[in-house]
Amino acid sequence: MQPIAYTRGHALADALSKRIVIIDGAMGTMIQRLKLSEAQVRGERFKDHGKDLKNNGELLSITRADVIRDIHEAFLAAGSDIIETNTFGATSIAQDDYALGHLARELNLASARLAREAADKFSTPDKPRFVAGALGPTPRTASISPDVNDPGARNVDFEQLRAAYFEQVQALVEGGADLLLVETIFDTLNAKAALFAIDEYFTQSGERLPLIVSGTVTDASGRILSGQTVAAFWYSVRHARPLAVGLNCALGAALMRPYIQELSRVAGDTYISCYPNAGLPNPMSETGFDETPEVTARLLHEFAAEGLINIVGGCCGTTPAHIGAIREAVTPLATRSLRHAASNVPGVPA
Template identity: 80%
Template sequence: MKAVTYTRGQALTALLARRILILDGAMGTMTQRFRLTEADFRGERFKDHPKDLKNNGDLLSLTRPDVIRDIHEGYLAAGADIIETNTFGANALAQEDYGLARLSHEMNVASARLARAAADKFSTPGKPRFVAGALGPTPRTASISPDVNDPGARNVDFEQLRAAYHEQVAGLVQGGVDLLLVETIFDTLNAKAALFAIDEYFEESGERLPLIVSGTVTDASGRILSGQTVTAFWYSVRHAQPLAIGLNCALGAALMRPYIQELARVAPDTFISCYPNAGLPNPMSETGFDETPEVTSRLLAEFAAEGLVNIVGGCCGTTPQHIGAIAAAVEPLAARSTRRAMFYKEAA
């Protein structure tokens, strides 16, 4: 067994002890604004591919890197401290739907390098920027049957998930990410496969990166899709010792408040992240969601004033305008205090 050491992202903990950090906003919302065609997604390389590729946003890192670069730089210019790689579905299981599972590693390396270059371009000694390697939940669930007539049926198992996540992590780290973000978790068993793969990779490589874990409460029941409460979800993943635990997607900030409060209460020694959708879907609005930048930023500022959060940003429907407004709203507010934060403050 190799000795495992932190080699990247070490400044994050000290920064989180001093202020609220800003995560970027939606990638899909922004790519839709480019009104890309099937030809854009295919590029020259995949012009004869037998399956439709439109809406395979992860592929754009290979076929339209200019689009992804522009989106990253828009969020950085708006004030994001952390940007996510364009890899939400860049795993072999998700890419099977497009007949591109073989490209998972390449997609992750390319996406990480695009984000790394953008972050380095905007970094200054006074405001370093970080790249989070995004690992989405995959379109398959290990806990829930895809067949209503057969509760025991499954379309994926733990080993398939572990292998897909391990390949993705290897690509992200090779591409230069500072931390890993297991996000939009609707099935804790899927997340545990990701966490297992991450720890396995760390042991093999001898390098450990900071980790953020973010679940998704799907409705007013206060549970993730596989049935766990926020408290149960935390106890299921806390063994991974994440830098931060949080919630994202599904709900707007107003509906997410009680669950962030619950998470902050049960995880007092861990930083809390929160990046909600821009409210509920609304096809009549410009972004397809209800909340304007002013609304989302006001709500997240209320979370900060209540002492609930350390990292804030946006998920579906949010734009650089949302992120800029959030950054301005929370800038004068103190980050949530934890014992970890107190240690770093005293050391400084």
């Protein structure tokens, strides 16, 4: 089997072979800190919309592009190599909660273009910056019943997820994404619908981008919400041949450590990403989480020193200050070495 030939993002694969790469922090945290009003989120275009939109951060890519642009640039200034598009909840399925599902393509296209502009502004020949098209899990799960009295009930199916993700992928790539990031995976069946849609797009377009797949261990059970262990999760998604696989969200670095260790062991021939929350929720904190930049950076320095990670950053509660501290903490350290498979293709074990 030949190595994957990427039409975009090939420089990212090169960077990962040489150093630890920095991904950005929490878009949602940064938006929440601004305390925007309902009217500010709606803008003139949606002033008469029939549902509350204050919590629809993805809509800001249309109504307040300046806000999203400033957040991207703050993370880039802090040293991020990769910034995520503001599209975590931008599928038609997620936007249907706001009666805006018909805007999914427009939201993803606008968000990708904003991230592309910011990344290009900060890129240099020696330090290119990359745009990750972010695909979130949607607020629905294909594996778990939403009704405790009816275990067989489902509020979404595989085909609905596949169609929504395909629409999202098309717009993200058109808008300028260098790679795709299927993240915060709590249901592997949802993720497999996203991976199916991505592969379908790659086949139809003739274009292949690097892929990062990131799961979420929800608690001390060491399992994602739909029941898989970290190892089982990896064996379920490795067919997609991701450039990197990792964990994000739900846990801070201290609690995430044993699961990153396990993933690093079982996915020995694939790069490992890790972007935890800033510790535990803390409503008294400015960010809503309890870890300062220094604490998060110290913990992730330990991950790097142990040789566990190739991509590192932050999820909920992490700010540009966290990312800057993480960058300083891990930059002197070597990136994790791969155990190359005979196929020489990331994600396919020998």
